[in-house]
Amino acid sequence: MRLFGEDILPLAAEHVVLAVVPVLIGLVISLVLGWWAWRVPAVRRVLVPLTGVLYTIPSLALFVVMPLILGTRILDPLNVAAALVLYAVALLVRTVVDGLDEVPDDVMTAAVAMGYRPGGLLVGVQLPLAVPVLIGGLRVATVSSFSLVAVGAIIGQGALGALFTQGFERFYTAQIVFGLVSIVVLALIFDALWVLVGRLLAPWTRAARGPGRSAAEDDATVGARV
Amino acid sequence: MATICAHKRVAHLSASVRPVIEFRDVGKAYPDGTVALRSLSLTAREGQITVLVGPSGCGKTTTLRMVNRMVDPTSGQVLLDGADVGGRDPAALRRGIGYVIQNAGLFPHRTVLDNVATVPVLLGRSRREARTTAAELLERVGLDPRVGSRYPAQLSGGQQQRVGVARALAGDAPVLLMDEPFSAVDPVVRADLQDELLRLQSDLGRTILFVTHDIDEAIRLGDMVAVLRVGGTLAQFAHPAELLSSPADDFVAEFVGRDRGYRRLQFLGAGELTLTDLPTGPDDGEGGWVLVLDDDRRPVTWRHDGQDVAVGSLYRADGGSLRGALDAALSSPSGRGVAVDGDGRLLGGIDAEAVIALLHRSSDPAGAAR
Numbered sequence: 001m002r003l004f005g006e007d008i009l010p011l012a013a014e015h016v017v018l019a020v021v022p023v024l025i026g027l028v029i030s031l032v033l034g035w036w037a038w039r040v041p042a043v044r045r046v047l048v049p050l051t052g053v054l055y056t057i058p059s060l061a062l063f064v065v066m067p068l069i070l071g072t073r074i075l076d077p078l079n080v081a082a083a084l085v086l087y088a089v090a091l092l093v094r095t096v097v098d099g100l101d102e103v104p105d106d107v108m109t110a111a112v113a114m115g116y117r118p119g120g121l122l123v124g125v126q127l128p129l130a131v132p133v134l135i136g137g138l139r140v141a142t143v144s145s146f147s148l149v150a151v152g153a154i155i156g157q158g159a160l161g162a163l164f165t166q167g168f169e170r171f172y173t174a175q176i177v178f179g180l181v182s183i184v185v186l187a188l189i190f191d192a193l194w195v196l197v198g199r200l201l202a203p204w205t206r207a208a209r210g211p212g213r214s215a216a217e218d219d220a221t222v223g224a225r226v
Numbered sequence: 227m228a229t230i231c232a233h234k235r236v237a238h239l240s241a242s243v244r245p246v247i248e249f250r251d252v253g254k255a256y257p258d259g260t261v262a263l264r265s266l267s268l269t270a271r272e273g274q275i276t277v278l279v280g281p282s283g284c285g286k287t288t289t290l291r292m293v294n295r296m297v298d299p300t301s302g303q304v305l306l307d308g309a310d311v312g313g314r315d316p317a318a319l320r321r322g323i324g325y326v327i328q329n330a331g332l333f334p335h336r337t338v339l340d341n342v343a344t345v346p347v348l349l350g351r352s353r354r355e356a357r358t359t360a361a362e363l364l365e366r367v368g369l370d371p372r373v374g375s376r377y378p379a380q381l382s383g384g385q386q387q388r389v390g391v392a393r394a395l396a397g398d399a400p401v402l403l404m405d406e407p408f409s410a411v412d413p414v415v416r417a418d419l420q421d422e423l424l425r426l427q428s429d430l431g432r433t434i435l436f437v438t439h440d441i442d443e444a445i446r447l448g449d450m451v452a453v454l455r456v457g458g459t460l461a462q463f464a465h466p467a468e469l470l471s472s473p474a475d476d477f478v479a480e481f482v483g484r485d486r487g488y489r490r491l492q493f494l495g496a497g498e499l500t501l502t503d504l505p506t507g508p509d510d511g512e513g514g515w516v517l518v519l520d521d522d523r524r525p526v527t528w529r530h531d532g533q534d535v536a537v538g539s540l541y542r543a544d545g546g547s548l549r550g551a552l553d554a555a556l557s558s559p560s561g562r563g564v565a566v567d568g569d570g571r572l573l574g575g576i577d578a579e580a581v582i583a584l585l586h587r588s589s590d591p592a593g594a595a596r
Contacts, residue, residue, distance in 0.1 A: 002236030106331035109327055110327055110333075110390075111332075113296060113320055113403075114344055114393075116317065117317045129334065207377040207379060
């Protein structure tokens with residue numbers, strides 16, 4: 001499908017890959033860093049504010065500086081990807097710490113008392129319970145990533161963002177609007193995908209407030225009432 | 227002489243019962259200088275419920291957590307089946323000890339069935355096998371097996387606590403630690419849960435260490451009760467009846483409360499209570515109180531001048547205590563308590579005077595309870 005002299009579908013696919021893959025890599029890094037910060041108060045005091053500051057670095061500046069840090073060529077797509085990983089980490093470290101904080105104390109106590117070791121506790125109890133918070137953070141990080149990719153167009157690596165740079169050069173509003181709308185639509189699709197993933201991974205969140213059988217109206221206790 | 231209250235647990239109170247948990251001069255001090263526990267020596271014996279009771283800050287939860295190494299003592303030893311727990315791998319040790327906490331602490335993200343199956347799965351049993359065990363346990367603690375597929379948030383507080391008990395039983399651990407398990411539920415549900423625990427315990431005979439701040443709960447459940455002071459010293463370690471009849475000092479006397487004389491009645495059986503005849507019948511009870519019975523001779527209502535009045539609390543003659551008998555008499559609208567058998571059929575009437583007379587005849591209640 002060609003529009004505005006561009007092959008749109010490969011461009012959209014590139015945009016998706018450039019936006020989503022760094023978020024996933026950032027998630028893995030954040031899980032490690034976040035868990036470390038959650039366990040060690042001193043690490044938390046440094047790491048959480050630091051990642052917050054990271055997010056305030058202007059994206060364009062980061063794209064330009066990246067080659068100096070990574071030793072890549074100016075136009076290497078890796079620059080944009082690496083910067084986006086950094087932004088994802090900036091957003092998600094705090095999310096992971098918050099998510100782990102979210103696990104109720106009595107649940108942690110019970111789990112430890114039943115004989116969970118730290119690894120099993122993390123995988124079997126803490127992370128599943130952090131899913132709702134993690135999904136929230138991932139939605140923000142993903143949507144943000146979709147818009148940041150477009151900025152990469154200025155250094156020639158913007159995927160659908162190219163529609164902006166070219167549109168501005170030609171004063172062609174329709175092209176700019178089309179680029180804008182397609183990025184927003186893609187971002188919303190992936191936002192919805194995260195919601196879906198959240199529902200699949202955490203069915204219990206809906207059970208908790210879901211309609212229907214509440215304990216009060218359907219007392220399933222039998223016996224013991226003399 | 228009043229006979230001993232039918233709590234069968236009283237029977238095995240001798241010191242010859244095997245010690246399962248032993249605290250030997252156990253102390254816990256924190257680096258900042260806080261002393262949670264000064265020096266405690268205490269033995270919990272096989273098949274008994276040993277209750278630790280005391281005001282907040284007396285170190286009772288700390289003591290409990292030393293058994294499964296969630297807290298390590300800074301002095302002294304904790305022995306489980308004769309071996310110091312200090313040398314055991316904490317996770318492996320904990321899998322062999324049931325644990326119930328306040329608010330149950332159920333996993334919100336797992337169904338009730340999978341919550342109960344947790345420890346068997348940790349112990350390496352297959353999920354299917356663990357779920358089968360879990361389903362049986364749900365029934366055992368008085369829950370409909372259908373709740374197994376629900377999430378904890380869909381249960382009431384009392385139901386969650388039952389699940390918590392089932393989960394602690396699932397690993398077949400001979401020892402259970404219970405940390406204020408029934409404190410967060412309302413009094414009616416709490417009484418249900420306490421009854422349930424006693425019923426379960428009479429089937430299972432686990433060694434239970436139970437922490438509470440509620441002296442009534444301690445007296446109701448405990449085979450032995452340890453009263454702790456703030457700072458973690460043992461004020462008295464005794465059978466509940468003895469705690470009520472002869473508190474060791476003012477602290478214990480104050481702690482067990484003002485109406486301990488009345489509460490002591492629950493440890494006195496009412497087996498020799500003489501029952502009187504009650505006027506019964508379906509007539510309208512003109513000129514006096516008449517107890518109306520159904521076809522199976524179960525009391526339905528008191529009737530007076532054609533008016534129906536609820537019967538008040540019934541006294542069950544099989545295993546009832548003097549406290550129950552007195553309460554039946556005092557709560558009856560006619561002034562005469564109603565005694566029934568195990569199936570709820572009428573046996574006779576109870577006069578408060580007869581209960582008091584019986585009480586007078588049992589001169590040494592604490593001695594009788596031993």
